[in-house]
Amino acid sequence: MSRWRLAYHANCWGPLGGNAVGVTSITQLTYRTFGDMARAAREIAAAGYEGIELFDGNLLDGEGDGFRDLRTALEATGLRLVSTYSGANFVFGEILEEELARIERAARAAAALGAEHLVVGGGAKRARGLAGGDFDALARGLDRVVALARAHGLNAHYHPHLSTIVERPDEVRRIFGKTGIGFCPDTAHLAAAGGVPAEMVREHAGRISYVHLKGWRRDPFAFTPVDEGDCDNAAVLQALAEIGYRGWITNELDSWPDPAEGARRGHAFVKARMPAD
Template sequence: MTAWKMAYHANCWGALGGDAVGVTSIGRLAYRTFGDMDRAAREIAAAGYEGIEFFDGNVLDAEAEDFASLRRLLDETGLALVAVYSGGNFIFADILEEELARIERAADAARALGAEHLVVGGGATRLSGVRAGDHDALAAALEKVVGLAERRGLKAQYHPHLSTIVERPEEIARVFAKTSIGFCPDTAHLAAAGGDPAALVAEHAGRISYVHLKGWQREPFAFVPVGQGDCDNGAVIRALRTIGYEGWVCNELDAWPDPAAGARESLAFVKAEVGKG
């Protein structure tokens, strides 16, 4: 199917959370799926995917053993680790060094396991709202992420996300004007923030070397399999074909009663849309 390789994020096989120790130790705060990652990988492979993405916390769990358990899991399933997802506040100067040190650990893990991409989200929204300079601080921090990724042979990607200071198209453009980081569009988050994901793919085509496809429904708000809901992922797929995109496409679904069924449904949708030519 074109020159795309299909991956799936392991976050659907458990509750999304973070490390509680991060409340008092910024350098140890990571994303985490509280679930069985062995089961996730095996079901993702059985659904027909070639690759997988993990949160940084789940990968760093295997750091002490030099990632032996993850290497074994990837070998047994035949999956490639495509990306590791991390993030940070990025706008608070006093803790930026700690945040970047943690992201460096995630990047080291990604390199050790043969991943191509380091994906980060973030840009904290203050309780008092956005202040002058916050977008500039975020962009400067993202440029540091670009550097640490490049030193490890990784491609750095920024993933705009609801609840951060980069949700809407104008915020995306504002930050991208000041950093060279790649753009990992998460179609559901872009649509939920009021953007047109297909138009954003076209606008920022030169930055895109990794993609997250996700479904989203407006009422009641929920993330759903890629072909369901109010996010026109068919239009996104057409836009990706128009710009000549080649590389990994990662389907994603934050939570679903039957994670394996959601993975299969999302893959079937993408294949059907690509098959339309």
């Protein structure tokens, strides 16, 4: 078996958004792709991938019928559900339990379908800027995520994300000095925030057991397939090879005119740089 296994996130097969009910009900504030997940699975499998990642909202859509449609799609394509992605504010103590309850629902659902990983983003930026204690509050929340993920047999990872309090390399370094959660580097978000993703992979090598590979263009700002743009994903793959990374690499692309074409390009890009065992 190859050192790396390749998956693709289904977020490109429709507009990205969230559950609008979450505006007034924190427990419902999930991410989702407004698209056909069965079609996404078929086209991801046809592009050569072994696995798929889903937003928590798309995953939880199947709770009521025991995930019948999702199980059917996975069985028909031979794909493995590798991970689900969720998120939270984490810094507002009064709502933290509601946020964690929602994340645990996603973890339970992912585990029921055989996933290995749970990825979370977050750490809200306040309207008036960073408040004292926000990094500590985020770290405590992330440690709670580690515990709930472990209870369901999942590995938990934090995904630094644009628009949160953890964007720049110094902020990434700061949060990982306070929490034991794993690091899921999203190469496009790291690059857009001023980091050099390959260097950050080397710096945080001991934290990485799951990866989001993503392309990014500086001007005009856009996320792109992993084989184009201003994020040097070839250097990232070289760094992963150097640190002896073994595990899933999930290519990701938020929006593209032809999602299947973007998936094929991403698969070819990584396969051409996959190290020999």
